[in-house]
Amino acid sequence: MASVLTVDELAQTRLPGHWKKYYLGIAKYNTVYTARVNQTFTSNDMVTQITYDGGSGTLANVKLDMTMYVGSSAGAYDLGMCRIRKTPTSTIFYIGEISNIQWADNLYLTIVDDFQLSAKPLKIIDDVAYMDVDVAYSDQHATFDPVPIMGGHRVLVLDESDPGEKITNGTFPTNTNGWTAGAGVLLTVVSGHLHINRNGAGVIDHAYQDITTVIGKTYILSVNIVAFSHQYQVRADGVQLFDYAQGTGVKKYSFVATSTTTRIAFRATNNSSATLDVDDVSVTQGTPIVLGPDANTAAYVLNSTIASKLWSVPAAAATLNNPTATNPTLILNSSNAGTTVPVYCTFTATAGSKTAFGVRYVFVYDSTHRPVLDFTHQNKNVNYDIGGYGFDVEIRSGATVSDIRDHALCLLFSEDYIDGDLVQRAEPFPSDQSIETTGYIGQYGITKNWERGSALFKVEGAHAWFKKMQGFPVGLELVVGAASVWTQMPALTVTRMIWHYLHWRTTATKVMDVFLPTDELYAKGFNSLQKFLWEQIVEIASPSIFAQPGVDIYGRFWLEIEPQMVPLADRTWPVVMDIESRDWQGDLKWDVETEKEIGILAMAGTAFNISGDVSTFFSLSPGHIPHQYGGDQVVHSNVPLVLDQADLNSKCGLYMGWKNNPNKRFEINFRSNFKAIDLWPRQFFHITIAPADDPRGVGYDGNLIPREINYEDDRENGYEYPIVGFEGESFEQPAITGDIPINTTDSFDFPSFPDLDFSEFVLMPPLILPIPGGAIPLPERWLAHDGRHGMLYTENFSDASPTWENVNWGLTGFSEGEVTYLADVRNMLVTNTGRVFIHTESEVYSAPSPKGTYVKILSTADLEAAFGTGSVIKAMGYNHNTSESIMLIIWRNATNLSGTMIGDSGGFVKGEPGYTFDDDTGILITKRIDQLHYGGGNWAYSFGCNFPGASQRHQIRRFSAAGVHSDTDPKNISSTEGVEAEGHIFRLGTSGTLLMWERSDNYFAILEDNANGAITEYVPPVNFRSTHPSLAATLDGQTIMAHFANGSNAAIRVSVDGGANWGSDLSMPVGFFGVGYIQCIDANRWIVACSADGVGDPLVLYTEDQGASWIDKSGNIATLFPSPDWATLDFLQAVP
């Protein structure tokens, strides 16, 4: 979390004389291993492993997620880069799946210690998901990997106050000069090493040298322990640095000098005749730097605790003290100057001993190995909505591709001076070299002139790279009990979802600190269809818990709930400082909005328990009466997760307060360099403006939330100051429990999310909630289907004469005049996103929009492969609570088995593998009898079948959201069993209420709760003739328009009391012949698609007065029918 400025920090900030020097550090990655490709390739597509030979280096040093260059010459990456995804063997590198490298035998492979932020693909093999190509699910969602929190990257400028080698004759080329033997000890040179023979001496310093040191300075002792006979100790100024337990080889340890003379000593121990051979003894000044997170952050693991941590650096790189501490100290010296030192830390969780490691870098410079100096930068800024920092940098020298690698980590840092002193500014990571921005080298432009030119790079924070990397579809569903596949997560929350996403689907948790909110709001499922990683995160987190991601100046990722949406009592983040008038310069500007943005806000929310049981709540703010001035009636377009009704009311009030906040923007020009401000993590500033001090006399006394920072930098004078855009803190407004929505054109329910797998990616649709008194606009776009001419579409239905057109792109089979279309279309669905699905007896087609091209997404072969030869599609339904979750009812006569398939435009998978109706001997395959609707947490399916010993019977069967048959008490669509001729159902929106009728049995009923609740039965007039599409109702079920018979002609009647009573036949216009499809807009507005009579043309009729009068919306439809012979408009759907 952010920190409150201390008194001293505040006083220092308010001193005069602020200026800074800017530097640019660009990572220089170290080669870890090199090899050559040792195979040929038949395809460059989806390559996941490479056979190699000629390896050079230590293979064990190759770590997961390191970067491998692929080049036409040694060390080059001209052909591309890829990611090490699995521990290599002696002949195979396993890489993240990739298609953009032109592979060839003998290409050069160079593995460097660069861990890039990248997406990890998933792979579906035989319907089973694997992470990163081949990581199978075992228990990753039961016991979790830790999240490494290591702090940001660091810059270290070496202390060169005591330069040079301190040891005399540390390599022993010919003699032991400079070294003193302890009493009785023999020192000789053996094979170029110092051979120490204790020779019966006591426990003393057996070989030593006194060197000149500076008190308080840090030094690094490096020595090659060549051999020892028993044990040994290495000491500095009488203090043991290390001993025989460290074995042989090059060892580096540090010490802090306590005297101007320090004795470096070796002891051969544990036996009076012990010997010790050492070589390459060196002592040089070192510079310490403390690593690790700031005091306010720490590594964590979901559902467990961190058991231990172990920091490490490459063996030869540096010295690391206290490697198991949270904040170890790294000691670097001149051998590191000009390099980028990777620092690793492996964290171990208590539960399951799961481990995860992270990596950060230390950029090391000294007076001769300088960062980039010949540069200028501009446009350094950060914005809350954008999600992070960025700047442009023009580099005039040292900008070649070998100097600056594509996508290299880049640190803009500074030395800050205040009142003449180089100071350490208030920030989490203490250092005189202050990190200003962390980013990665992005796009660049090159300017060439007669002299030399320059390169202008765009440096962008991790947020921008998240936005550029295409993610693979992601989705998780809540599971009760243990997860068995990657797509399941127990106790699913946004935090768990994003953790899974960032840890398993990207390298984020390895390369940056990732902070997630404390979130106990369970969800049934999450998924995202967005293309890019950032948008996927936003789509999952923002609608559910009002959380937004952001990347701070240190490159740390924060997912935090919007501060304005946090209840007042929970706004526990710090007030960084009280901004006084002496802290800003120029003009202080702020806006005061007296008109409200929202008049009434309606919001729905869902609460899931850990088992996935759902409750739905509604809220209104401020109530039923809107604000007096300004503001429309607004329905919140997403359904957040809430704890209960009170929580939703709070969120509704908070949102209302936020959007109607009168103080949306303050602009403050701080007078000085100011590092204590960032947009993440959440933080307040406070300001008091007395009413007497502004010309309007309103003043302001409250907290401010930083939303945007632009830096005004004057390199001519070294002076930089931030211009900060703040938003005033807003507060919860009154909110009441809302009305249960009764909307007449659309509806919603929130009881369940569909079951998710990687073939089904479902968006939470924007929901349309009713606003008191709100009118529903007449949809302009309508898609119709005619049995003899295919698909018809208009986009200007409100025009007096709408223009219809044939839209059968991709559909073939039959032709009528110039129109080619697909015959035998049995149902047509339009989703919330405008995608169209149609099916025939055994095929499903889909188009992205009515005017798009249809593609067959389920073939007869697919169907028969799943359910056997002769399988047919009985019904197709759409879950309106999703973007395009489609269910199919499948039946196979040969086995008398029925099943279901769930899917979307990407294809279908089995939902219910097969069930048999106990007494079923055959289901009628009758077009338009079988209906399938989702709502109230269930699919309801109506069908007709023959039963042994009885005549035809029509029933309703119910299925779970996942498509599993769950009905143990099917409802007959009749009052008298066995006399049914044609039973149908109609669902009121996506509620659990069904209208059920049998058209020849004079039976009509209202079923509550998907036929599990109350049943209200009526006897309609004897000429009641409706099939399913020729009956429609308002969402409250009170107004119903239905197809009746009038002798041998069709008629239409209306009931305004839910089917208890029916009016007379409506007066229909000339040309009306048959009823194809009835659509309801609201109680007064209806559309009837009509059949042609063989002479006239098919009609589309529209009424705005419940059928008292009709408007012909057929438009040009006649011109599209060369021969109207019995054309039948049998489906009609509004298109969003």
Next chain:
Amino acid sequence: MPVPNTWLLADNSDADPNNWATLQSIIGEADIPIEVDDSYFPQSVFSDNGDGSRTAHGFIKVIWRFKITRVSQRQALRAFCPGLSASVYLRTQTNEYDPCLEEREWINLSGTMLWMTGDEMKNGQFTEEIEIEFRACAEVV
């Protein structure tokens, strides 16, 4: 030994003012004490604050101007700044007056020496005007 109150200049290798060279030794001529037309800016920019106060910001800036300089003198100065800029140490006088010493106060600085980019106005073996700016200066003790 106190550091003499005169103009000193050194490269950035030695932070001890006692080791810095006097300008006299760099470009002076026998029996002709060097005098520098100099300017001292304790800050390079300021802010007008919300409470009506004014605060200095930016680095210390110093300008040394030399008129009618021999080529050899120019080259002696140029040695400290072969390019357009170089990190140096310098001692120069401030704007403040010490009534005890009856002279201006002197200050030791580290900073960046900028060689002039304008016309040096050559005149035979002389350069008519050299203006050297030191910026990004911080006091050293």
